[in-house]
Each structure stands twice: as C-alpha cells, then as structure tokens.
Amino acid sequence: MRLDKFLKVSRIIKRRTVAKEACDGGRVSLNGRVAKAGAEVREGDILEIRFGSRLGRYGVNRIQEVVRKDQAAEMYRVIQEDEETLGERNR
Numbered sequence: 001m002r003l004d005k006f007l008k009v010s011r012i013i014k015r016r017t018v019a020k021e022a023c024d025g026g027r028v029s030l031n032g033r034v035a036k037a038g039a040e041v042r043e044g045d046i047l048e049i050r051f052g053s054r055l056g057r058y059g060v061n062r063i064q065e066v067v068r069k070d071q072a073a074e075m076y077r078v079i080q081e082d083e084e085t086l087g088e089r090n091r
Contacts (some may be wrong), residue, residue: 001063003047004028005039006048009067010075012049012058046079056081 001009005018007028022028023037028031029048041047045060057079064075 001041001065002037003028003035005043006050006060006063006075007047008039009064009072011069011072012056012076022049022051033075047076053083054071054081055083 001049004016004019004023005083007013008016013019013022019028019038023035023039026034027050030041031046036056040059041063041078043060043062047056047060048059058076059079060076061074067075068075
C-alpha cells in the first residue's frame, strides 16, 4: 500500500492530501529513510513522522485497504510520541 494511503486509512494523519504533503516535504521516514508518498508500506515497517516539534514513531501491524474508524488503531502500534525540538534530537 502507498505510504500516503496507509497514513490516511490508519488515521495517523486524517487527510490523504496532508499525508502526501508531509511525505513530499521530507517529514516522513520509512525504516530510517526519508520516504515519498508513493513508497510501499509493508507489515513490520517503522514510520517516523515529524510535525513541527512533534515526533511520532509507529510500527506497521497490518495492511488493509478499507477499515472502520474504531479498528484503524489496530493497523499500527505507537513506539514513541514526543514533543521535542529538532535541535535536541540531533545531539
């Protein structure tokens, strides 16, 4: 599944256009590498998303094309969600 679609279907990011912009802006990493919106996501992958001072790391549990809102959180696991500055991260 495309990265931008996974972010939207799993509801990590609410809208696909916002997910695409985040990917194309270099704010999303897939397995430690900056990823574009069309990158292929597979089970077991690790996503890292940076929005301003917020950093989120998520593990992909499963891939589904269609999922109900109450089951979307089962598609991923939260590894880390922090409010930090990028300067602190690079130390």
